[in-house]
Amino acid sequence: MTDDSTKRDYKDTVFLPKTPFPMKAGLPQKEPGIEARWREIDLYRKLREARAGREKFILHDGPPYANGDMHIGHALNHILKDMVCRTQNLMGKDAPYVPGWDCHGLPIEWKVEEQYRKKKKNKDEVPAKEFRAECRAYAQKWVDTQREQLKRLGILGDWDNPYLTMDFQAEATIVAELCKFAESGNLYRGSKPIMWSPVEKTALAEAEVEYEDLTDSPQIDVAFEITECPNVPELEGAHAVIWTTTPWTIPVNQALAYGAEVQYDLLTTNDGKRYLVAFDLVGEFLTRTNLRLVDEPGMPDDGNGLLVWQADKLIKGSDLAGTKAHHPMHHLGGFYATPRPFLEGDFVTTDSGTGLVHMSPDHGEDDFDLCKANGLNPAFAVMDDGRYRDDWLWLGADDKDEDGKERRRSVINKPFNAPEGPICSDLREVGALLSASADYQHSYPHSWRSKAKVIYRCTPQWFVPMDKELEPVPGAKASALHEMSLEDIEAAANDDGTLRQAQGERDTLRTRAMSEIDRVEFIPPKGENRLGSMVEGRPDWVLSRQRAWGVPITLFVRPDGTYLQDPEVNARIVASVAEEGVDAWDESRKAEFLGNSHNPDEFEMVTDILDVWFDSGCTHAFVLESGRWPDLQWPANLYLEGSDQHRGWFQSSLLQSCATRGRAPYDQVLTHGFTMDAKGKKMSKSLGNTVSPLQVMEQTGADIIRLWALSVDFTEDHRIGEEILKGVGDQYRRLRNTFRYLLGALNGFVGDMSDAGEIPELELYVLSLLSELDGKLKKAATEYDFNTYTRLLVDFCNEDLSAFFFDIRKDTLYCDGPSSATRNAYRTVLDLLFHALVRYAAPVLVFTAEEVWQTRYPQDGEQEGSVHLLEWPSVPQVPANRAKWDQLRALRERVNEAIEPLRREKVIRSSNEATVTVPASAVPEGVTDEQLAELFITGTVTRGQTDDVTVTKSTDHKCGRCWRLLPDVSEDGDLCGRCDDAVSELDAA
The missing domain is CATH 1.10.730.10 (Isoleucyl-tRNA Synthetase; Domain 1)
Structure with missing residues (x-):
């Protein structure tokens, strides 16, 4: 030896x-240097040059608000967009990415106002231009901040040349797009109840409203005394009962609605009062009013409250036509002196309430439509701050509470709207209040930003009609509107190439949008139903906002309400905005804009600004079509945003483009869900369950966030948390x-x-x-x-x-x-x-x-x-016996499972020390025992006739070089034949 x-x-x-x-990544320290090198070599531009002339793939970036640090939702959204563009570039396409920001509107303005309030400064006392300059500076600050944060996340894009909706050229394009609506007559000024924020003093779009579950809303039953009923005279003197959760709307009631097919019951109390209520809702009414139903009239009063019995015969709703009733405060005269008519409403149901609905055209869509159809106009009693006018008869400025303070509080405040508030108190005083409580549970709209309750309020606003017949879009070919065969296109096209409508089909903004929703591919597919249902049922688009920071509605209006449709005037306005921004729209420029063809005294300049969703809905026009970004083209292949944008950017872009170009500005819409905490709860600063991508990058690196974002099923709501990120870290390692x-x-x-x-x-x-x-x-x-x-x-x-x-x-x-x-x-x-x-x-x-x-x-x-x-790799296609190797892998798993107990019990230290016997039937034909040993990483392998895999410790000696226990090694430390040859070769060299 x-x-x-x-x-x-x-x-x-x-x-x-x-x-x-x-092995230790050190990403937080290493990544900034890599990103700095990309900037130094201008990686984005080099990629554009490398892909020049290739097939285009255009993802149009939906603009986030320039307002606050990047949050986890921003991070997910931009990682997904980056992944889209990078994979498309990797597959050889030219997929540029131009990031953008939404800079106008309430989010920015509200933050500047907050700064004012901290300084006890009144926004209304600041010149408009100065205020807008502060909004612009605030937006630019957060554009710069978010830009650096997104670059740190590894997002590759044209960061030196992003698009901003507050750029003068962008503002001019938005004005030009508005002028297209005006010149084609697709704008009108009208009064309709719309979502209104009394706190922010402006109209809100549906996308700016969120719903919160309330458990303490008021609900009241109010009696209106019937003065006239031509079809059922015995109802005169009885009281029609309405139920409402908005007591503050009673002061502007103008009618009552009934259902023509509803069956009504006349209830009589033992003190002689009579109440009209839908038969199906009698039980609920009695519960709210604490009335007790008895079988027949005349039963004695047991001292436990009023008794009530039902009429022998029900009254059909249609018999209430022509009925009139006193307003509960009719004794005040004036507005309240006129009896309130009963009007048939197809929206009246017996799901809840009393089957009779009080109508206030100022504060409800159904109310407005029904009253307008019957010649009843809004009263405009509630001001922009949510309080009743000083001159309103019922709740005037001299109306005091017990402490001598004005009761003209905001209509949505609890003290005003509560069962003990002034409205309910006055109704109780005249005997019209039958029940009042503050325990109603329902979902109520709130402003997305101020978190305050909103109301429906009727005000003069500018609208885009959804159902008005449209003129064909100039230059919009049939093939651009629908995917059709050549024969279909020729059959459906007019002489000028525009698409002819199917016989009987009206070409409206709604029908165009619905047609495009059917054409566009939605990922996941449920997005089509979501957007389609919203467009199918949406009201006319409210374009106007009563704020200062935004693109003005650049219209000149005549005293009769019509507006000027002069392309030359519009061209002057657009040119001025392109040069000076939104400040160009100023009363001092009125004569200049109108020119010699129009008398300035005959026109009023609109002072409202555009809905910020119109701004963002126009981004496809000034980003994809302007030529400022020559790498881009219209339309986009893909829009990618969160699921909330079905009611926001996806929809506003669709409507804006369908009206002006006859089709959607995108061919695909990809929707992602929301990021929840580790327990599946919505993230909230107050709950302390938010995850900051900035902190994660600082602690573990941007690649960890990216791996997380691209590992979850982002099409649904998904989760993030400390343990989840630890698991992602393990994957990364x-x-x-x-x-x-x-x-x-x-x-x-x-x-x-x-x-x-x-x-x-x-x-x-x-x-x-x-x-x-x-x-x-x-x-x-x-x-x-x-x-x-x-x-x-x-x-x-x-x-x-x-x-x-x-x-x-x-x-x-x-x-x-x-x-x-x-x-x-x-x-x-x-x-x-x-x-x-x-x-x-x-x-x-x-x-x-x-x-x-x-x-x-x-x-x-x-x-x-x-x-x-680099581009997608070229992988060779080679022949392989997949079935054979799948069989061998399965056998290898069995061998590993059999070895593990011996390793765990320290009988052997490694698989090299094992001698394995495997079923002969499990070994594919042509595979040697030596090959099996190499495959299993064991000493030797033999074959048995049973189905079992057995493992014993090898008695062979260990090679001094490769450490395998092999039969050809004479003693420990000597070399096996393979290693002896290798050493000889190395020594000879």
């Missing part, structure tokens, strides 16, 4: 992977370890498939897996299925490579000799894997992939390469 002290140390004969790529192994194993490798020689079956199998992965990843990228894309990539690296291919071939890599054909083929395949995987990972782990690439291909001062300039 040889003395151990004289045995050779073979460490220097083993190939050990070497790489400067560290596995991916990083895969690249570290590849970089080490390929150290010094120069070659390609032409140098590989004959490729072993295992390598062919792995290449076939890579080819399959390649197809699946491309499909997932094309379909925006990014969580599948990321999962496939992670699973391939973990299961097919690290746990299988790398594990099996590490012995070959470390211990085969330099001339080993198997080792050379293995490294050749590793090189193919490297080039494929680094490209696949680049859109996901943008910083890490760049670090990997630069580690293998470091750039000197003259070279400015980047992994993000």
Whole structure:
């Protein structure tokens, strides 16, 4: 036996992977430097140059508000957009990304007003131009802040030239788009009840309203004395009962609505009062009013409250036609002196209430429509701050409470609207209040920003009609409106190429929009129903807002309410706004704009501003069509935003473009859900469950957020939290370890498939897996299925490579000799894997992939390469016996499971010490025992006739170089035949 002290140390004969790529990522420290290099070499512009002339793919960025730091929703949204553009660029298309911001409107204005309030400064006393300048500066501050935060997230885009809705040219384009509506007659000024914020003193769009569940709303029953009923005279003197959850609307009641098919019951109390209520709702009415129903009239009063009995015969709703009733406050005269008519309403149901509905045309859509149809106009009694006018008869300025204070409080405040408030008190005083409580539960609208309750309020506003017949859009060809065959286009086209409507179909904004919703592809598909239902049932679009910061409604109005439709005037206005911004719309410029053709004294300049959703709805016009960004084109392939934008940007863009261009500005709409906390709850600062992407980047790096965002099913609401991010960190470390192994194993490798020689079956199998992965990843990228894309990539690296291919071939890599054909083929395949995987990972782990690439291909001062300039890899299609190798992998799993208990019990320390017996029937034909041992990483393998896998500790000696226990090793420390040949080759060299 040889003395151990004289045995050779073979460490220097083993190939050990070497790489400067560290396992510890240090992303927070490393990523800023990588991003700085991208800026230095102008990576975005280099990518545009590299893809110039290729097929375009246009994702149009929906503008976030320039208001506050980036939150997790921003991060998710922009990571998804970045993933779209990067994968499209990777697949060889020219996919530019121009980021943008929404800079006008209430979010900005409200924040500036908050600063004013802290300084006890009155906004109304500040000149409008000065106030707008402060809004502009505030927006620019947050544009700059968010821009740096998004760049830090690894979002690649034209950051030096983003679009801002407050740019003068953008403001001019918005004005020009508004003028298209005006010149075609698709605007009108009218009075309708709309969502109104008394706190912010402005109309709100549906997208600016959120709903909150309330449990303490008031509900009251009010009696209106019937004065006239031609069809049922016996009802005269009885009281029609209405139920409402908005007591504050009683002061402007103008009518009562009934259902023609509803059956009504006349209830009589034992003190002689009579109440008209829907028969189906008698029980609910009695419960609210504490009346007790008895079988027949005349029963004695037992002292426990009023008794009530029902009429012998029900009254059909249609018999109430022509009925009139006193308003409860008719004794005040004036507005209240006129009897209130009963009007048939098809919206009246017996789901709740009394089956009779009080009508206030100022404060309800159904109320307004029904009253208008019957010649009853709004009273405009509630002011913009939500209080009744000073001269309102019932609640005038001299109406005091017990402390001598004015009772003319905001109509939605609890003290005013409560059962003990002034309205209910006055109704109680005249005997008209039958019940009042503050325990009604329902969902109530609130302002998205101030969080205050909103009301329906009738005010003069500017509207876009949804159902007005439209003129054909000039230049909009039939093929642009519908996907049709050539024959269909020719059959449906007018002489000028515009689309002729199907016989009997009216071409309105609603029908155009619905047609486009049917054409556009929605991802996920449920988005089509969501947007379609909203457009199908939406009212006319309210364009006007009563604020200061925004694009003005640049119209000149005559005393009769009509507006000027002069293209020359409009052109002067647009040119001035392009030069000076929204401040150009000023009374001092009136004569200049109107020119010599119009008398300034005959026109009024509109002072309202545009709904900010009209601004953002026009972004396709000044971003995709203006030519300022020559890499872009109209229409966009894709719009991508959160699901709340079905009522916001998706819809406003659709309506604006359908009205002016005859089609949607997009071909696909991708919707993502909202990010919830780890328990599935909505994030809230007050709950302390928010996750800041800025802090995550500071602690673990941007690539971790990106991996999280692209791992979740973003089409649904999804979660984030500390434990979830820890799991993402584990996934990241596995991916990083895969690249570290590849970089080490390929150290010094120069070659390609032409140098590989004959490729072993295992390598062919792995290449076939890579080819399959390649197809699946491309499909997932094309379909925006990014969580599948990321999962496939992670699973391939973990299961097919690290746990299988790398594990099996590490012995070959470390211990085969330099001339080993198997080792050379293995490294050749590793090189193919490297080039494929680094490209696949680049859109996901943008910083890490760049670090990997630069580690293998470091750039000197003259070279400015980047992994993000590369295209989709070319993966060879090779033949492989997949069934055979799938069978072998399954057997390998069984062997590993059998070895694990012995390892756990420390019978053996590694699988190399195991002798394994496997079922002969489980081994594919042509596979040797030596190949099985290599596959299982065990000492030796034999075959048995049973179905069991058995493992024992090997009695063979361990090779002093590769440490395998093999029969051809004479004693511990000696070399096996393979290692002896390798050492001889190395010594000879």
